[in-house]
Amino acid sequence: MTYGDKEIYIWGETKVWAERATQIAKYLPDNVSVLDVGGGFEHLRKFIKADTYRCIDCYKATKDTIIADLNKEYPELPEKFQYAVCQGVMEYMKSPFDFLMAMHQYARHMILTYRIAKQKNDEQKIKRNFMSFDQVEELLRVTGWEVLTWQYVEEKPGTQTEKLYYCVKK
Numbered sequence: 117m118t119y120g121d122k123e124i125y126i127w128g129e130t131k132v133w134a135e136r137a138t139q140i141a142k143y144l145p146d147n148v149s150v151l152d153v154g155g156g157f158e159h160l161r162k163f164i165k166a167d168t169y170r171c172i173d174c175y176k177a178t179k180d181t182i183i184a185d186l187n188k189e190y191p192e193l194p195e196k197f198q199y200a201v202c203q204g205v206m207e208y209m210k211s212p213f214d215f216l217m218a219m220h221q222y223a224r225h226m227i228l229t230y231r232i233a234k235q236k237n238d239e240q241k242i243k244r245n246f247m248s249f250d251q252v253e254e255l256l257r258v259t260g261w262e263v264l265t266w267q268y269v270e271e272k273p274g275t276q277t278e279k280l281y282y283c284v285k286k
Contacts, residue, residue: 151170
């Protein structure tokens, strides 16, 4: 998507984001406060009934987006949230440890997705980290998040390259 001659959101608005959002929405009760971290076009907002919804992203994909590059800063927000939803964002953090620690300031509950990359591509526009599911789960533990449940997020049946974790602060 472009704004004038400037690219504002390199991932685009794809079917995958909406499908993932429908799965995440199942974990969010009605009438809660939600911070959608890396929420892009705010697909999640369409599938939930939140009292409060805010979106942080490094691109202004919507007029309400709070712009922040989470590899450089974690914005102070005027409110705390019951849920932080982090879908498809931790893969691109230079320090996943710092990212997970920072999520404590925003919410008591966190829903996180993590997709394993099959191979490193040095020509990608955005660089990503390469962790296994075991490493992600250990990182969640050492940063004070307890995994209450998890599920595979499958674009194609049987691929099992992405997990959704429902966590709570320890």
